[in-house]
Structures are given as C-alpha cells and as structure tokens.
Amino acid sequence: MCTRLLYETAKKAFITARSMDWYEDLGSDLWAFPKGMERDGGLGEGSIKWTSKYGSITLSGYDVGTADGMNEAGLVANLLYLAEADYATETSDGKPKLSVGAWAQYALDSYATVAEAVMGLSDEPFQMIDPALPNGKAAGLHLSLSDKIGGSAIFEYVNGKLVVHHGGEYAVMTNSPTYDEQLALTAYWGQIGGLSMLPGTNRAADRFVRTSFYLQSVPKFEDPRLATSAAFSIIRNASVPLGITDANAPNIASTIWRSVADHDAGRYYYESAVSPNAFWVDIENLDLAERSKPMKLCLKDHPILAGDVSKEFTPAQPFRWLAH
Secondary structure, three states, X not given: OOEEEEEEOOOOOEEEEEEEEOOOOOOOOEEEEOOOOEEEOOOOOOEOEEEOOOOEEEEEXXXXXXXXXXXOOOOEEEEEEOOOOOOOOXXXXXXXXXXXXXXXXXXXXXXXXXXXXXXXXXXXXXXXEXXXXXXXXXXXXXXXXXXXXXXXXXXXXEOOEEEEEEOXXXXXXXXXXXXXXXXXXXXXXXXXXXXXXXXXXOOHHHHHHHHHHXXXXXXXXXXXXXXXXXXXXXXXXXXXXXXXXXXXXXXXXXXXXXXXXXOOOOEEEEEEOOOOOEEEEEHHHOOOOOOOOOEEEOOOOOOOOOEEOHHHOXXXXXXXXXXX
16 A cells, blocks of 8 residues: 655656555545644643644645645655554653654654654654544554655654664655565565566555666656656556455555655645546745645545646645544
8 A cells, every 4th residue: 555756856856756555535635734833743631742843735634644745845754554563552651642643744844854854753752642543444654754855764663663764775665564674575676677577466565666676767857847757657657556455455455646746846746546637736836934824625526626726725724633
C-alpha cells in the first residue's frame, strides 16, 4: 500500500512523488494551513502542544489526520502504511502524547529541512499514540520526509523503538517489510540488473525494486515540465490498478490518488485515480500568513479540476486528529 520516491533533476532540484494505495476511499481533502496555528496532539490532557512555524498545503485522510503535504519551506511529508509498526505501550511517564494522525503535520509545522526534523524527532519529544482508524483497522504507519536540497529520511517505530534512516540515498519507500529489509531485497535485485528482469507484482517489495530501478534509469531532466512528467511516470508505474485487492495480502490495495511535490517551485500536484486530470496548488498563491484562516478544497466528490486551483479554497474549520 503506497509508494514514495525522490527524483533529482539536472538542475539539482528535487521532486517527491507518492501513490496512496488503500482498499477504500479515504475521503481526502486538500487543506491550506497558515503559520502561527496553535496545535495539540489531539488526545486530550497530556497532549503535546506547539505553534506552527510554517504554513503548509496538505491532504487529509478520514478527516482525522494529515496523510501527505508540503510546507512553505519546501519540506514534504508522506505517511505510508506499515503493518510492522509498533509504537510501544502507552505509559504514564509524563511525556506528552501525539496522535499518529498528527505526525506528518507536526513535522510540516515545525521544520524547514530534513536535517532539522531528524534532529528534532530523534529526541522523541512526544509519545506516539495510535488509536484505531475510523474503519477499525490499526493505524500502522511510517513517515518519510524530503526537502529542496535532496535531504531524505524514513522514520519507523519497530518493536517500540524509533528507527531513522537519514540520507539522500533513501529515495524510495513502500510498505512491508521494515525499511532495513527492503534495502536488502533491493541490493539483491541490483545484482540481477533491471534490464534483464524486474519483479512485476503489486507486492510492496516488488514495487520498491521497480521504483528504485526506474528512478536510477530515467534521465535527470533539466526542463521542469519534463522532470515533473518523469516523476509522474515512475509513480504511475508503481501504482496498483483500480479495483485490485487481495484478502490474503493486506499490503496490496488499489491506488486511489497520487501526489507530486516540486520542492523548489513550491508546487503541489494531485491526481485522483477516478478523475481524468491532474491539477496543482502553488503555495505562493495561498495566504499562509499568521492569523490567516485555514482553508479547504473539498475532494470527497472527486471534482473534475485542472490547472492551478489555489483560488478554489474556502475557509473551513480544521478536522480533529485521530483519537481514542
């Protein structure tokens, strides 16, 4: 479920693309959140509190969490499914709590670069809490961050411990198994050579290998339009056809939407699997100044949109984070 990649252009600019694979509609909407928002971890008393340093454009999931997005500094956050995620048992040691639904937003609100985020999140300023999703499923997730200078990091909670893979070489991410095992599988396929054979199923490990190969094989385009198209072409190649599910393989589900974020240009693209057009938001065209109102572009009815939709947002009350 889900694939993420970080593409480098000939101009040393970077584009992050991801697919959202899920077995039902997440009811995603686009949100524009200004800087200066007073936030909390969403779990009542004992929740962590913070004020957003950066405005952001995000995609919600189930109206209980930020699944994806980019902030005005060019930091991109992507949440992907990870069945092996284990955030440890909730304790009463006084450490403030954060709903897993707020994880990506906390990063977008707080940091400008991956290096800053790694430093801040590695200190574990909160205890992660993972209430069940609205459909009753476990909220097993891992987080990727990328920035406009090619920084990349993968954050996973494994056996109750935070594991961080930090470096531009960590440019691809899918789902199970855990990231260290994914890297080992990719090293094996690298010896075979992608021009000879590539694994072709919809399994997460196979998508990881194919995405890694194509990311290294496509040209580093100089023209921004071609570079964006290259990122789109790779993430589409890793997508799962609409309607594909496997009851015996919960890590396989249909791609329901894709996002592509141009870090340098501050442009965030969205493409629904059930709409004919991709469209985008230019962050510079949004009012993300302090004391501005949160804004929303409703996507739940799968509207047919094209071009820059920055002016289509309307004021809206933010959703509440996933809670018990």
